[in-house]
Amino acid sequence: MIDGAFARWLAARAGQALSDLRAEMGFADAGALKSAGDKVSHDLIRTELARWRPGDAVLSEEDEGSRLAWAAEVGSGTLSRLTADRVWIIDPLDGTREFSEEGRADWAVHVALWARNAPASHGLVAGAVALPVRHRVLGTDVPPAYPPMPVETATVGDAKRFRLAASRSRPPVFLTDFAEEVGAQLVPMGSAGAKIAAVVTGEVDAYVHAGGQYEWDSAAPVAVATATGLHASRIDGSALKYNQADPRLPDLLVCRKDLASRLLAALHRHCG
Numbered sequence: 001m002i003d004g005a006f007a008r009w010l011a012a013r014a015g016q017a018l019s020d021l022r023a024e025m026g027f028a029d030a031g032a033l034k035s036a037g038d039k040v041s042h043d044l045i046r047t048e049l050a051r052w053r054p055g056d057a058v059l060s061e062e063d064e065g066s067r068l069a070w071a072a073e074v075g076s077g078t079l080s081r082l083t084a085d086r087v088w089i090i091d092p093l094d095g096t097r098e099f100s101e102e103g104r105a106d107w108a109v110h111v112a113l114w115a116r117n118a119p120a121s122h123g124l125v126a127g128a129v130a131l132p133v134r135h136r137v138l139g140t141d142v143p144p145a146y147p148p149m150p151v152e153t154a155t156v157g158d159a160k161r162f163r164l165a166a167s168r169s170r171p172p173v174f175l176t177d178f179a180e181e182v183g184a185q186l187v188p189m190g191s192a193g194a195k196i197a198a199v200v201t202g203e204v205d206a207y208v209h210a211g212g213q214y215e216w217d218s219a220a221p222v223a224v225a226t227a228t229g230l231h232a233s234r235i236d237g238s239a240l241k242y243n244q245a246d247p248r249l250p251d252l253l254v255c256r257k258d259l260a261s262r263l264l265a266a267l268h269r270h271c272g
């Protein structure tokens with residue numbers, strides 16, 4: 001199976017396991033549901049990668065020391081992903097908080113493949129984002145149409161207003177001022193994958209994040225977004241880089257290409 005189709009299959013399987021877990025455990029103990037979700041999805045993805053892509057390295061949010069490995073291991077040269085030609089960058093459950101809240105659909109499974117000799121600047125050659133509650137998997141194997149087809153926003157009252165997705169729990173500090181300047185209506189949402197998927201499908205026009213994130217939070221959705229033709233970059237306009245020694249990737253902008261220069265200029269004024 002080619003990598004894009006494999007990523008779709010894997011994200012869908014993990015998403016199904018997470019939906020089953022939610023149905024089994026219910027929502028009475030949010031902490032237990034979050035921990036079980038992270039573990040069930042991580043274990044499933046790790047097992048299938050070991051079985052079907054045994055020669056590839058893996059960077060998963062749920063690996064022990066995933067956030068700190070760069071500090072401890074880079075010096076000793078033991079971090080195998082840094083010399084590997086192919087690295088799967090995985091967030092087994094993005095939007096863990098929302099996963100544990102009944103009725104919410106803004107959580108996702110991220111599966112991305114980084115390759116050393118990739119033509120794209122970010123190095124991502126395949127990716128899939130599963131949105132289990134929506135029974136949808138977005139993937140690079142069948143990139144969604146570009147430009148996105150905006151959905152009806154009539155219920156919001158101002159259908160033409162620019163819609164900007166941002167974290168509902170940790171939005172950038174400059175977000176309110178920035179939104180005001182660009183005339184955007186804020187759409188708070190959980191999960192980086194769900195927010196980038198909302199840009200891909202046209203539910204929102206852009207997603208801005210700053211203040212902290214890791215490679216696994218954005219790799220798969222950025223792979224899909226760029227495969228469709230969307231703009232994805234750091235908020236200073238520089239390229240998103242993956243499989244770096246330090247997996248922190250604290251900010252990003254995803255939007256249609258025609259909006260990018262205006263939004264980057266405004267971002268520069270607010271945080272440059």
Ligand SMILES: Nc1ncnc2c1ncn2[C@@H]1O[C@H](COP(=O)(O)O)[C@@H](OP(=O)(O)O)[C@H]1O
Pocket residue numbers: 061091093094095096097166167168169170189190191192210211212213214217
């Ligand atoms: N300031 C921050 N520092 C580190 N991670 C952050 C962050 N803000 C958001 N994230 C991570 O980015 C993902 C999307 O966040 P949000 O829902 O707030 O937009 C979440 O991933 P996980 O759910 O996989 O932990 C969250 O942990």
Ligand SMILES: [Mg+2]
Pocket residue numbers: 091093094095192216217
């Ligand atoms: Mg995440």
